[in-house]
Amino acid sequence: MTYSQQVKNELCHGKFSCENCQKAFVYGMLLTSRGVSNKSFTVNTENKLVADFLAENIIDLTGSIVTVQHPDFREKNKRPIYTVSLENTNDIENILKLYDKKAVLDKTSINWSMIRNICCQNSFLRGTYLSCGAMSNPEKEYHLEFCLSNESVCDDILDLLYNVDLDFRKATRGKNFIAYVKESQQIEDTLTYLGAIRSSMELMNLKIVKEIRNTANRRTNCETAxxxxxxxxxxxxxxxxxxxxxxxxxxxxxxxxxxxxxxxxxxxxxxxxxxxxxxxxxxxxxxxxxxxxxxxxxxxxxxxxx
Ligand SMILES: [Zn+2]
Incomplete structure (x- = not known):
């Protein structure tokens, strides 16, 4: 399992702070993933726990029948993709009704009325990270990002993060807009903020081990000299x-x-x-x-x- 998957698995646990947090969380996931329209509802993810967690929360919020389709593991060359889908048009209508319909379908801005509370903003970002976030293996590189298809949503997410002292930067990659950080401390703080406390602690330990190793190497070099x-x-x-x-x-x-x-x-x-x-x-x-x-x-x- 990659480090990025491990973080996502951790974020699929834990309770929501207020009644609206669960809604805000699902909103974060739907706003930043493709495949949701008036007539169809499919959300793809590479992570099984993420698929199950999204399905659970939709069932909890709407009582809809939700299908989680597993990848065909016989196709070894393909990335495994789990698909969360609603097939009944009434069920699709119900989930969209939960939000201002436009808020989910229009993927060009965040509907702030959905995330007024600080706790709901946190849940929203947690959902957003599960759908479009990723981080590198910290043994190799410090990098955590949100990858957005819309620039103004990317800007809004940068603002939300900035409000909690997370100073992300913006870049573009192809047609996408990336909100990213590269400092280990900022990554630790982001993981803690999102609720991946264990991964954050692990990162801290890893950093200490790295520092000790570097000091030891420097000392050996000095002794050799x-x-x-x-x-x-x-x-x-x-x-x-x-x-x-x-x-x-x-x-x-x-x-x-x-x-x-x-x-x-x-x-x-x-x-x-x-x-x-x-x-x-x-x-x-x-x-x-x-x-x-x-x-x-x-x-x-x-x-x-x-
Ligand atoms: Zn809340």
Whole structure:
């Protein structure tokens, strides 16, 4: 199941706040889906729970006989589509009568008298999201949208969302108008507002896991860089000391430099601090660093003399 389906499944549960909320919810779904006219009533959806939930609510509101047609799963290449339909013209008349008929049939504006209460506006948007909303898998991308065929309905939905501090943006895709958000926080807030609390929490958790993973990666990168630096420095030091010993021999050096040179050559992987630990007199880091530098300087001078 996709994340988008999961959100929709969650939105098919939960009660309505007031008597009119149920009506507002169905209104949201009918206004933004195709296939509803004076004579025919078919609403298509890819989600079984959405189809069942719409049917239940229509039956509850009107007592109509509602059919939910399941997709033919033998057609593997086709997207599964569930169809909610009313076949009896009286039943169609009854559902349209529930609303100002025009409000459902005219899909170019929202009838505000249907959604005066704040709670009903919420139910309306929940219905709208079930019919034309979608979101991306948050593991890959943060994106939640409503896809509308009419621009002024899209603008009205943007206003409704803006009224509850959800700052959606508008775009076009083909002939459609898209109200969308791309910030994870806004998506969390939208899911919570619509009533998908569990999905919202899941998104929050996912974000925390992502952040931890990023921090861990950054730290590993940083450690790798430090190790590289240590190794590069060691390689240079070893090359210089080897040159020095080849040219002048170990005895050429005072005893403390001989010890430092041997330690460095015998432990090519060790960092400076580790070499100090290994030194018999437990010499300080700066003291040891000084000796290594001295060895490198002598080697450089010998090379320059040549
Ligand atoms: Zn209400």
């Amino acid at each position: 430090n190790i590289e630096k240590t190794v590069n420095a060691a390689v240079t030091q070893i090359r210089k000391i080897e040159y020095l010993l080849e040219t002048k021999g170990l005895d050429f050096l005072p005893i403390e430099l001989q010890e430092a040179a041997k330690l460095r050559l015998n432990n090519p992987d060790a960092s400076l601090s580790e070499l100090c630990e290994l030194s018999p007199q437990k010499i300080s880091r700066s003291g040891f660093n000084h000796r290594i530098k001295k060895l490198c300087t002598i080697s450089d001078e010998l090379r320059n003399e040549k």
